[in-house]
Ligand SMILES: *[C@@H]1O[C@H](CO)[C@@H](O)[C@H](O)[C@H]1NC(C)=O
Ligand SMILES: *[C@@H]1O[C@H](CO)[C@@H](O)[C@H](O)[C@H]1NC(C)=O
């Protein structure tokens with residue numbers, strides 16, 4: 001009656017519906033698959049909510065990772081969650097490399113890039129063909145725009161073998177584009193900071209690891225009698241790990257050591273005023289250069305960078321402590337006489353201070369410099385004392401220097 005009819009209908013109509021549905025879904029599936037396939041390469045994959053493993057698969061598909069290894073990996077990690085004590089013969093062994101940089105032990109050493117450089121690259125083409133040159137020396141100047149003529153003259157004394165880096169303390173950077181060299185320079189702009197503040201933050205030894213020598217210079221240096229390539233030749237020849245060019249005697253001279261001598265290539269020791277040196281091999285008679293135009297070898301800089309304190313931004317006292325970083329210091333620290341500079345003593349960053357209590361801005365800066373010097377000396381002496389005590393050694397009577 002009604003039932004068989006219904007059954008009859010339901011046994012025939014649904015069947016055709018079903019096959020229709022199968023065909024329909026097959027067509028839709030194929031279309032979707034096709035659309036998906038053709039649209040996939042142009043879709044921004046980060047906007048698709050895939051599991052990250054798939055995204056990384058897609059991003060890394062040129063690196064030889066296959067779906068199969070991904071699946072294997074997913075399977076073994078799932079299996080190891082279920083039963084830790086089973087050692088699955090197919091399991092991918094864990095990577096742990098104690099000699100990797102701290103914190104990166106889980107990476108295969110072949111992928112670890114622990115150092116970088118300041119070389120400029122292109123946005124296109126073969127990465128391996130990006131670099132037309134790889135400078136082995138770095139020079140940094142801490143600058144304000146008002147010193148542009150001086151800096152332009154100084155930069156021209158550094159060949160194309162130098163990476164040029166400017167730290168701008170006055171926030172003006174685009175103005176420097178009037179100089180052709182500015183386009184290949186690295187510009188770092190942070191207002192009202194000091195040379196050592198920038199150096200600590202932007203010249204980490206692993207960042208500047210490609211450079212044999214690093215010049216960390218002030219902006220008020222006269223370079224008429226200076227040539228950087230010739231300077232480096234002398235520094236290599238005389239084994240100077242930390243150095244500076246001799247200073248034109250009549251200007252800005254605090255110490256005998258940094259005074260230029262006309263009759264030689266370099267000098268490493270000097271006479272000072274009576275009573276100034278407790279030991280002829282110690283600062284300020286030897287093992288000593290100032291911090292206005294310092295040049296570091298890669299190894300010396302790695303040590304000095306670690307000694308620079310984050311809060312002591314003026315670097316006062318650092319000159320007396322540089323000797324801690326090289327051994328023997330009185331042979332590896334010195335002044336290059338035949339490539340020399342003039343310290344012009346132009347007040348610059350000092351004027352960026354703050355007028356307080358009726359005192360000029362530079363006075364507050366100067367007071368801070370002296371205070372920092374004291375703090376640094378105390379910290380260094382305390383650190384050495386702590387080390388000796390930790391090691392059961394009676395601390396030697398260390399002089400302030
Ligand atoms: C894990 O495997 C071990 C050894 O095959 C077995 O004795 C143990 O019961 C397993 N544990 C679980 C949670 O399956
Ligand atoms: C740059 O370095 C290369 C290799 O050391 C040297 O041959 C070349 O003379 C240097 N350029 C200048 C201008 O000194």
Ligand SMILES: *[C@@H]1O[C@H](CO)[C@@H](O)[C@H](O)[C@H]1NC(C)=O
Pocket residue numbers: 397
């Ligand atoms: C170290 O200094 C103290 C006090 O300044 C002095 O009494 C002591 O003799 C000195 N020791 C040495 C080994 O010079």
